[in-house]
Amino acid sequence: MKQFEALTRKKDSQAVRYLIVDDSVFARKSLAKMVESFGGQIVGEAGDGLTAITEYSRTLPDLVLMDITMPQMEGIEAVERIVQEHPDARVVMVSSVGYQDNILAALQKGARHFVQKPVKADSLYEIIRYVLNDDGVTAAVGAEQETSR
């Protein structure tokens, strides 16, 4: 798998901490692999919006990757509730359903960006870097490198 230059937090140079929310275990594992190749640390996982809210409060991650279509509570409502409680929360929506109304709704509720499935590691890396840099959370990173795992 392509290995990326690690994204680290500016304040302490530690790994960026992620919460991954998707009702598909497979999708969560796939996203986890990607963010680990970015040097990230998975601090929590959730399979629905309600669990995501409690997991967010428990782990206080640097960034959330959030699916939209999920049982019990959908991603857009979960984003709204997380951002109400934690205005600095950084949430990137990751969904196969990427029509304009959906994206707009997510952004209006407080999501910072949107990635459409199937997710490409390069695109996700750039978006995460953009979202975190926007708040000055990550150190600027250099060129990517190819390594085999």
Added chain:
Amino acid sequence: MRMDLIQPFIGSLDSVLAEMMNAPAKIVDLTMEEEGYRRKGTAAVVCFRGQIEGRVILDMEPRAAAQVASFLAGGHVDPGASIVSETVCELANMVIGNAVTQLNDAGFEFKVLPPEVLSQEQCEKAGHASEATILCFETAAGNVHLNIAMHYLYRRSGDETPVAVH
């Protein structure tokens, strides 16, 4: 069934399979569902509600499903592994989500429900208000079937008259 409703599903499956299997898929058969649908391999169903209602079944022959699972897992996966059905669900989510995105952007408003594994061998015929079309895609690892059953309740935004469904 209207081709403008089906076409996004064809394009979406084609592009997602091409990416996941590193090879093109081609349509080798198109039939209308006469009786109930008999599952061919590992299948997932996704339902949608709104101006268009219905369901889509993504059904993959075992080797094809295992190949996609191997690609997504980043290592060899046996056709019988439990992860295969999870993979087919995620693939259905991607294919149908991408198609729905195109239809929504074309003015049809509807919502997708989470995918579910289709465990029963024989499915009932789609409701009489829904037309079902079955597309068979050929890939190097086996066939992939897409069963699309949908009807639309209202014309898209900007159109004037509701369409009655009997």
